[in-house]
Amino acid sequence: MSVSVSVPTILRPVTKGEKTVSAEGGTLAEVITDLDSRYSGLGDRLVKNGALHRFVNIYVNDEDVRFTGGLETTVAEGDEVTILPAVAGGSSTAGSSR
Amino acid sequence: MLRIPVDMVEAIVAHARADHPDEACGIIAGPAGSDRPTRLVPMTNAERSPTFYRFDSGEQLRLYKQLDAADEEVVVVYHSHTATEAYPSRTDISYAGEPQAHYVLVSTREPDSHEFRSFRIFDGVVSEEDVEIIPAGPDVAPLSTGESGSQPVSAATHLVQS
Numbered sequence: 001m002s003v004s005v006s007v008p009t010i011l012r013p014v015t016k017g018e019k020t021v022s023a024e025g026g027t028l029a030e031v032i033t034d035l036d037s038r039y040s041g042l043g044d045r046l047v048k049n050g051a052l053h054r055f056v057n058i059y060v061n062d063e064d065v066r067f068t069g070g071l072e073t074t075v076a077e078g079d080e081v082t083i084l085p086a087v088a089g090g091s092s093t094a095g096s097s098r
Numbered sequence: 099m100l101r102i103p104v105d106m107v108e109a110i111v112a113h114a115r116a117d118h119p120d121e122a123c124g125i126i127a128g129p130a131g132s133d134r135p136t137r138l139v140p141m142t143n144a145e146r147s148p149t150f151y152r153f154d155s156g157e158q159l160r161l162y163k164q165l166d167a168a169d170e171e172v173v174v175v176y177h178s179h180t181a182t183e184a185y186p187s188r189t190d191i192s193y194a195g196e197p198q199a200h201y202v203l204v205s206t207r208e209p210d211s212h213e214f215r216s217f218r219i220f221d222g223v224v225s226e227e228d229v230e231i232i233p234a235g236p237d238v239a240p241l242s243t244g245e246s247g248s249q250p251v252s253a254a255t256h257l258v259q260s
Contacts, residue, residue, distance in 0.1 A: 009171075010195045055193055057155045064155040084162055085195025087141075090121055090150035091179040091187050 001026055005035065005081040014042045023081070028060065029071040031081060046083065047071065057084045099227050100174070100200040100216040102126070105234035106138050111212050113140050114178035114204045121151040122204075126174035127165055135173040135200075143177075150189070151177050174216075176202035184213035186224050194219035200227070 005023050007015050015021055021039070025031035029047075036043030046053055051070065058065045059082040065073045075081065106126060114122045123143050126135035139161060144154040165171060175196055179187075184203035186194075194201060197220055205213040218225045 008195070010197055055195060057158065059155075059159055062156075062159060064159075066155070082159065082162075084158060086152060086155075086193060087123070087125075087158060087175060087195070088145075088150070088152035088193045089177060089187065089190035090145070090147065091182045092149040092189050 001075060001077045001079075003031060003075050003077075003079045003081050005031065006083060008084050010085055011042065011045060011083065014045065015039050026074060027071065028058065028065055028073045028075060028081070031075060032071070055086050057086050058082070059084070099230055100135075100202070101230045101232055102135050102174070102202075103234045104231050106135060107214060107231055109138055109140075110176050110202065111204055111214065114180075114206045114212070117143065117178070118206045119148045119180045120146050121148065121178050121180060123151040123153060123175075123177040125161070125172045125176070125199075127168075127170040128173035130169050130171045133173060133198075137170070148180050172196050172199050174200045174202050176204065178204045178206055180206050182207065184215045186217055186219060191219055191222055191224060 002022055002024055005021050007019055007021060012019065016039070021035065023031045023034045025034050032043055032046055046056055046058070048054075052058060052065065060068065060073050060075055061079055062082075065071070110124070113124060116122070121143055122140070124138065124140040127137045127139060128134040129136065141161070142154040142157055143151040145152050177190075179185075182205065184205035186201060186203065190201070190203075201217045201219050203213075203215055203217070214229065216227050216229045218227060
């Protein structure tokens, strides 16, 4: 299954500047494995300890995969995968400016 | 340095005050590559928390698609700290995923005054930068030579917001 993957600015150094890349796989995990085989290091930016990294959001056809099975989310020919940086933070860790 | 129209500063502070004691968050978009903040978009803090914020993921996807279609990018990411200073926390630094953006923090811990500060966060390194507040308006003229350019906030607050 070939899908298109939209890559955010912060990961484009890994994809040699490409904004959209294509990948093969039947699940999101397989898509990421395929991407990592060609863009070394990309996998580590997306997956940590076997789960989606909390710093990224990944969508398959506009659905956040956190609600559709995470890395096991199935993908089909022509699906659009979008990777975005999670925009998050907060004051929860005190003493940061020291 | 961040150059930002006064009406956007006021809107960010108002958003932070309105959501206090929860953290408020949003972005200012601008033409890609311009480093010019032109369109403020308040975002939903999906965490609704006084110590954490996260853009609602669906809302964020819609926003980023709009930006892409309009050849815009995120120029400013802003959020508030409601009980601590306006300085990036370790959490803020670990999540900072927009290398081109200015990270604006507002502190609303004091009821009558606020801190408004801007930072670059790149590869885990924080650098504070100056904030120049410029007059409101969609087409602010380039600064002419021979003048300092920026105006004090007090002189610009009465400009009509367009």
